[in-house]
Amino acid sequence: MAKKQFKAESKRLMDLMINSIYTHKEIFLREIISNASDAEDKLAYRALTDDSVEVKRKDLKITIVPDKEKRTLTVSDNGVGMTKDELESNLGTIAKSGSLQFKQELERDDKAASKVDVIGQFGVGFYSAFMVADAVTVISRAYGAEEAWMWQSAGTDGYTVTQCEKETPGTDIIMHIKPNADEENYDQYLETYKLQELIKKYSDYIRYPIVMEVEDYRQKEKPADAGEDYKPEWETVKEWKTLNSMVPLWQRQKSKVKPEEYNAFYKEKFGDWQDPLTVIHTSAEGAVTYKAMLYIPSHTPYDFYTREYEKGLQLYSSGVLIMDKCADLLPDHFRFVRGVVDSQDFSLNISREVLQHTRQLKVIASALEKKIKGELMKLQKEDREKYETFWKSFGTQIKYGVVAEYGQHKDLLLFWSSKEGKDTTLAEYRERMPEDQPYYYYACGESAEKIAKLPQVERILDKGYEILYCTEDVDDFVMRGLGEIDGKAFKSVNDEDALPQSDEEKKMAEEKAEAGKPVLEAVKEALGEEVKEVRASSILKSGAVCLTADGPVSLEMEKYMRKVDGDRAARAQRVLELNPDSAPFAALQKAVEAGDKDTVSKYAKLLYGQALLLADLPLEDPAEYAQLVCSLMV
Known part of the structure; x- marks a missing residue:
């Protein structure tokens, strides 16, 4: 033919x-x-x-x-x-x-x-x-x-x-x-x-x-006359076998799927050895029809915070896998979610390998985001222990999302409470807030234990106000991005105006600053370009010294950027704050009045070194600092 x-x-x-x-x-x-x-x-x-x-x-x-x-x-x-x-x-x-x-x-x-x-x-x-x-x-x-x-x-x-x-x-x-x-x-x-x-x-x-x-x-049948020393024999057989599951788990009614079935599917499909924290089994019909089964893992994947990790949900069309990781169905702040979405309404390219960006895709992505958020809020309110397990694994990712989305999903946040001695939500913090408290207070540091000992938290705690202890690099960015809640802004304990002052308190502070001006100028001269300014502190109560920053870059931002960019990182404009009522300030004043510049220089460098240590910033020359301490002991 x-x-x-x-x-x-x-x-x-x-x-x-x-x-x-x-x-x-x-x-x-x-x-x-x-x-x-x-x-x-x-x-x-x-x-x-x-x-x-x-x-x-x-x-x-x-x-x-x-x-x-x-x-x-x-x-x-x-x-x-x-x-x-x-x-x-x-x-x-x-x-x-x-x-x-x-x-x-x-x-x-x-x-x-x-x-x-x-x-x-x-x-x-x-x-x-x-x-x-x-x-x-x-x-x-x-x-x-x-x-x-x-x-x-x-x-x-x-x-x-x-x-x-x-x-x-x-x-x-x-x-x-x-x-x-x-x-x-x-x-x-x-x-x-x-x-x-x-x-x-x-x-x-x-x-x-x-x-x-x-x-x-398979094992051969044991012969009837086999003795006690019989060793099982195996044989190769050929048999017709059904290779596919046919009915997807997500197509079944939720009420007819057992928890162990959800868990087995998750571990097999996504290669995890632990059960997931929770599963979201959802569907929608109407303008856009889809079924989805989403899992929140119970622990962080080993490569989660690396460039190699790929977010995305498995995309099926009529039960046929189209994409293994469809990134467009998940926002970055929920990139830890694993799962499948099945819909006939997706617009696919001719090879059925690539998803076209359509209104249907955006509608489904938005609906899934709300479902994930709703499930996390449910855990937070009804199973706090499980939510805190989630938070330990993926709280940092939520924080990145809050920063990127200008405060969105802030109700998912947890911070350590100075008053409760455990993690708290912003809503719970607000409920405990006294009527006269002007701000949400926070302090940044390496750990809750270290933050509690910072000299600048003393005056806030003495007022009976609660402080949120922020122990992650991203926290300062988070707090600055939260704006206001119910008319109350977020304030760092390092901010000079964290506690409003009366006219009398302002006048007294100005008088002390004026009286101590020669000391402040002498210390600034001794430290040179190490600091932008030396000032009489209004944020210290019994502590002698602390370090703060002027300008858009905070000390916490500097520490974060040091980890990312090393020596090329932007540096905060450092301010050395001295307590004019402290014994070290009196010692400085005595040395200044005596014209002892060498002692003033030693005291200034010593106090600056202490301020760096309190702020979890590195000493420029640890050996020099050690020699300085020893010389003052002689």
């Missing part, structure tokens, strides 16, 4: 199909199996609408047969099959989708559509076979027809259609696998282990059984 040419600029289009459209060659099996599933669906639909079609859904299946000797991989279905004209139309015209036409017809029959789930729509998936095969044979017999037809092609040089024999209705796709190339291992597509892996990965939730003969090892 004369060879026919493909239609619609097919040589160029076929070349594009084989070399450009699909990112991964292994996708071919997903596409061929999806086509087989559509063929089963079409016959199942006929059985629903035509009493003469005596087909039971439970008898429909997809069969995989690899043959290493012949180098063929056969995917067979016992679905609707194709006539000669349908073979010509569907396979002779690239991008002509019989499934799309069938899907459009289904839309007129809601009852049948609910029981049939056609996958294909572009009419190109079949040709993905040519990525791994140098020749493809299709043998098909339409249901109800007596004759069968064989379509054959080696790619862009066209195809032939000839009559052949086939005992039962359905379609066999026989792919002659290419020989191995320099960088391509085509042999793997003839290995049962690889085929099982691909089916599990991409087609696990095809609704019809996918069966293949596989080798298994």
Whole structure:
């Protein structure tokens, strides 16, 4: 029979199909199996609408047969099959989708559509076979027809259609696998282990059984006359095995899924050895229809805070895996969430590997974000212990989100409370706040224990006010990004105006500063460019010294940027604050009045070193500081 040419600029289009459209060659099996599933669906639909079609859904299946000797991989279905004209139309015209036409017809029959789930729509998936095969044979017999037809092609040089024999209705796709190339291992597509892996990965939730003969090892039956020293013997057997799960867990009703099933799915699918903290099983119907099953892990993945970690949810369309990690469905602050989303409403590109950015995507992403936030708030209020477990693992990520989103999700935050001695939410802090308290107070440091000993927290605590202890690098950025809550702003204990002063207190402070001016000037001269200013402190009560900063860069920001940029980090404009009522200030004053510049210099450097240590900042020269301390002891 004369060879026919493909239609619609097919040589160029076929070349594009084989070399450009699909990112991964292994996708071919997903596409061929999806086509087989559509063929089963079409016959199942006929059985629903035509009493003469005596087909039971439970008898429909997809069969995989690899043959290493012949180098063929056969995917067979016992679905609707194709006539000669349908073979010509569907396979002779690239991008002509019989499934799309069938899907459009289904839309007129809601009852049948609910029981049939056609996958294909572009009419190109079949040709993905040519990525791994140098020749493809299709043998098909339409249901109800007596004759069968064989379509054959080696790619862009066209195809032939000839009559052949086939005992039962359905379609066999026989792919002659290419020989191995320099960088391509085509042999793997003839290995049962690889085929099982691909089916599990991409087609696990095809609704019809996918069966293949596989080798298994089992223990031989113990002989009746075996003695006590009998050692069990094993044998290799071949048996037909169903490789796919068929019904996704997320398609089942929540009330019928046991916690251990959720946990087993999570650990198998996402490679975790621990149970998740919680699962969110949700669905929506309407303008956008989807089902989702989201997990919040119980611990931080080892690479979570590295560049190698990839966020994203597994994306399915009609039970077929489209993307392993769809990043657009998760905001960065919830990047720790793992899970799956299944929807027919996603707009996919022609290879069904890439998601188009559409309104539906944004709607689903927004809805999932609200679900995740709602579940976390529920944990926070109803199971605090579990929420604190979550917070230890992913609290830093939430804080990054609060900074990036200008205070959004601040109700998820936890900070250590000076009053409660445990973590607290901002809402709980607000409930305990005295009426006369002007601000939310916070202090930054390496640990709650160290912060509690900072001299600048003393005056706030003595007022009976609660302080939030911030022990992470990002905390200062968080506090500065929170703005106000109920009209009350956030104030660092380092801020000079953290406690409002009366006119009398202001006047007294000014008088002390004026009286101590010679000391302040002498200390500034001794320290030079190490500090921007030396001032009489209004934030110290009994402590002698502390370090604060002027300008947009705080001391905490400087410490954070030191870790990121090292010596190139922006430096805060440091201010050395001295308590004019302290004994060290009196000693300085005595040395200044005596004109003892050497002692003034030693005292100034000593106090500055102490201020650096209190602020968890490094000493410029630890050896010099140690010698200075020793010299003053002599």
